[in-house]
Amino acid sequence: MDLHEELLEHAAKLDAADPLARMREEFDLPAGTVYLDGNSLGAPPRRVAGRMAQVVGQQWGGRLIRSWSEGWWTAPERVGERIAPLVGAAPGQVVVADSTSVNIFKALTAAVRTAPPGRREIVVDADTFPTDGYIAASVAELTGAVLRPVPVDALESALGDRTAVVLLNHVDYRTGRMHDMAGTTALVHAAGARVVWDLCHSVGVLPIELDALGVDAAVGCTYKFLNGGPGAPAFLYVPSRLQDSFDQPLSGWGGHREPFAMEPGYRPAPGIARARCGTPDILSLLALEAALEVWEGVDLAEVRAKGLSLTGFFAACVARLLPPGTVEVITPMDGPRGHQVSLRHDRAEAVMAELVGREVIGDFRTPDVLRFGFAPLYNSHADAARAALALADVLGAPPAGRA
Numbered sequence: 001m002d003l004h005e006e007l008l009e010h011a012a013k014l015d016a017a018d019p020l021a022r023m024r025e026e027f028d029l030p031a032g033t034v035y036l037d038g039n040s041l042g043a044p045p046r047r048v049a050g051r052m053a054q055v056v057g058q059q060w061g062g063r064l065i066r067s068w069s070e071g072w073w074t075a076p077e078r079v080g081e082r083i084a085p086l087v088g089a090a091p092g093q094v095v096v097a098d099s100t101s102v103n104i105f106k107a108l109t110a111a112v113r114t115a116p117p118g119r120r121e122i123v124v125d126a127d128t129f130p131t132d133g134y135i136a137a138s139v140a141e142l143t144g145a146v147l148r149p150v151p152v153d154a155l156e157s158a159l160g161d162r163t164a165v166v167l168l169n170h171v172d173y174r175t176g177r178m179h180d181m182a183g184t185t186a187l188v189h190a191a192g193a194r195v196v197w198d199l200c201h202s203v204g205v206l207p208i209e210l211d212a213l214g215v216d217a218a219v220g221c222t223y224k225f226l227n228g229g230p231g232a233p234a235f236l237y238v239p240s241r242l243q244d245s246f247d248q249p250l251s252g253w254g255g256h257r258e259p260f261a262m263e264p265g266y267r268p269a270p271g272i273a274r275a276r277c278g279t280p281d282i283l284s285l286l287a288l289e290a291a292l293e294v295w296e297g298v299d300l301a302e303v304r305a306k307g308l309s310l311t312g313f314f315a316a317c318v319a320r321l322l323p324p325g326t327v328e329v330i331t332p333m334d335g336p337r338g339h340q341v342s343l344r345h346d347r348a349e350a351v352m353a354e355l356v357g358r359e360v361i362g363d364f365r366t367p368d369v370l371r372f373g374f375a376p377l378y379n380s381h382a383d384a385a386r387a388a389l390a391l392a393d394v395l396g397a398p399p400a401g402r403a
């Protein structure tokens with residue numbers, strides 16, 4: 001058997017033993033496409049199209065404006081309850097609203113505003129996804145705080161009695177490295193500061209325990225591993241113990257205690273509703289609601305195990321197929337990681353364009369990173385093998401000999 005056949009056969013064995021294999025049926029994916037970009041835009045769950053037709057036809061079209069009091073206005077909290085179990089949150093602490101960028105702004109500003117006098121530093125991961133750093137800089141400017149970008153590995157020495165809040169990514173978007181949420185949260189708390197976690201690349205990837213770890217706020221996208229659709233609204237977690245003092249700056253009427261009283265002054269709503277701002281984005285929100293239904297009965301431990309298996313198998317295939325040194329694996333394959341494998345190559349942009357032309361869809365991240373994201377609900381080991389074979393072909397690896 002040659003190496004190609006061996007890898008495909010191994011993949012088939014792993015897929016035959018996959019307890020989540022049935023979940024692929026829930027998704028609409030073009031036949032023949034290997035889709036490895038669910039860490040940027042998740043694939044559409046089949047049920048979303050039908051739900052959208054119903055929402056547009058029956059709710060918007062049939063009930064017209066009455067729909068606001070028939071489930072639309074309360075959708076941000078209702079859909080938040082579907083995300084809560086995925087992040088280890090008891091009910092009443094997650095709302096779906098706005099974008100991740102906007103929610104970072106709310107959470108950071110609230111944290112700085114309520115920090116004790118003297119705590120005026122915002123610490124941010126120096127390698128963070130850009131929007132997090134940009135927003136943190138803006139919050140610093142608006143609140144008179146000081147922005148302190150630090151590499152995550154140097155975090156401990158940067159914390160002190162001037163730290164107000166720390167903003168961190170759970171999984172690094174470029175390398176896929178996963179940071180230690182339990183240890184880092186404890187470290188930040190020991191320094192007397194608050195921590196805001198960006199869960200964009202970890203929600204839907206592994207069990208997360210926000211309540212148990214005492215996290216102070218968390219945000220995340222819903223259009224990646226939660227498959228909510230392009231531009232689907234983000235979520236914001238504020239634990240019950242901090243909700244009364246959550247002094248968020250975007251005091252739109254959506255977060256008012258009595259929005260329809262149309263009062264001249266702002267009185268924040270009790271509970272998580274105060275994290276809202278303006279009118280909810282109903283069509284996207286209800287598409288997300290349908291997409292989240294696929295998680296019912298899904299065991300996150302199984303999702304995690306499969307994600308590690310897919311990424312490990314893909315990296316192993318790449319190592320077997322490519323001569324050493326062809327690519328540099330920058331994802332910590334022996335350490336904590338999310339569900340992506342990132343490879344460095346000088347011609348990464350052109351290589352990814354070639355792969356996409358062959359219907360193997362990952363993405364390129366500047367300056368030289370090929371990213372392959374694995375979504376355990378719809379990706380298979382066969383996808384991983386096919387992607388590695390296509391990559392080897394594009395990079396002109398010598399034809400695989402007999403194993």
Ligand SMILES: Cc1ncc(COP(=O)(O)O)c(C=O)c1O
Binds near residue numbers: 101131132200201
């Ligand atoms: C870590 C991280 N934070 C934030 C965002 C995006 O935020 P927004 O949805 O506001 O564009 C992304 C992806 O786009 C991301 O990877």
Ligand SMILES: Nc1c(O)cccc1C(=O)C[C@H](N)C(=O)O
Binds near residue numbers: 039040041173200
């Ligand atoms: N949000 C995106 C968009 O609107 C267009 C293209 C890509 C994105 C992304 O989500 C990028 C993604 N956060 C990343 O990790 O690179």
